[in-house]
Amino acid sequence: MANITAAEVNKLRQTTGAGMMDCKKALVEAEGDFEKAIEILRKKGQKVAANRADRASTEGAAIAKVSDDKTVGVAIVLGCETDFVGKNESFVNLANQLAELAFNYASKEEFLSADFGGLSVAEKLIEQTGVIGEKLEITAFEKIQAPFVGSYIHSGNKIATLVGLSASVDGSETVAKDVAMQAAAMNPIALDQDAVDASIIDKEIEIAKDQLRQEGKPEAMLDNIAKGKLNRFFKDNTLVNQDFIKDSKLSVADYVKSIGKDVKVVNFKRVALG
Structure with missing residues (x-):
């Protein structure tokens, strides 16, 4: 039997919201x-938070910027070890320059070179590691192009996002932001249902069927009910359907x-500490 530590149990509890004994x-x-344990909890109907990425985040600054013509956006995370450094003005200035x-x-x-x-x-980060006394690294790098690109940086530089629209029209800036x-x-996993990885879909169907079996639903009904649950999953977890x-x-x-009947979201990227 695996040796399960209290720290591992607590991490799973923080990640999922399930009880300590259930997590153990x-x-x-x-x-x-760890990932298998999360799946086990979900199959047993325990509360599991959809958004796990930010729970065990390291520190640093997430920055998003858009080109002057609003057609290109970049988002990076400059990571460090402590919140004290992550909030330092010179550190945030370095993140913006990068x-x-x-x-x-x-x-x-290419960027690191x-x-x-x-x-x-890459050498600059090593240099600054020596100056600051903490390991610095680029933990995320994303870039998008679209007819119109907007951005948002969450308070404290914890999360940065980019959104691409299919057209540049009146109201694009407000809508994109x-x-x-x-x-x-909301941390969606994909733009729409077509962009969700097949392995995720298969896993959600399996989880839904296991939950339905525990509820006593007849085997012949499982496929149709599971498809309904899958549609709900798409609505909750894909950006344009939320x-x-x-x-x-x-x-x-x-x-x-609302700004044009043919205007669509064509891309998005989200970077966060961790």
Whole structure:
């Protein structure tokens, strides 16, 4: 039997919201496999938070920037070890300078090799590690292009998001920012149902069927009911299908259409500490 520590149990409790004993039993059953334990709790109907990414976040600054013509956006996370450094003005200034430089590069690998004041970005981070006394690294790098790109940075530089719209029209700036705020707050797993990975869909169907069996539903009914649960999963977890946080009577897709019936969200990226 795996040796389950109190710290592991507490981490699972913080991640899922399930009780301590339930978490311990799940970890024992999963032989210490954290992701498997989460799945076990879900199958048993325990409360599991959809958003787990920010729970065990390290510190730093998440920055999003958009080009002057509003057609390109970049978002990076400059990570560090402590909140004290992450909030330091010179550290945040460095993160902003790096984000400006990131516009010129297509990938994190290219960006780390880029020139920054005579050093590569990677070398600059090593240099600053020596100055600050904490490990610095680029923990996230995202870039999008679209006819109109908007951005949002959550208070304290904890989360940064980019949203691309299919057209640049009156109202695009407000709508793109609102949708970027939605992505920051709701942490969707994909743009729409077509963008959800097949492995996630298979897992959700399996979880739904296991829950229905425990409720005593006939085997012949499981497929149809599970599909209904899957549609609910898409509504809760894909950006354009989510209820718009400023008006729950509208989906995000419907809200975007308020500035033009053919306007759509075509891309989004979300970066966060951790």
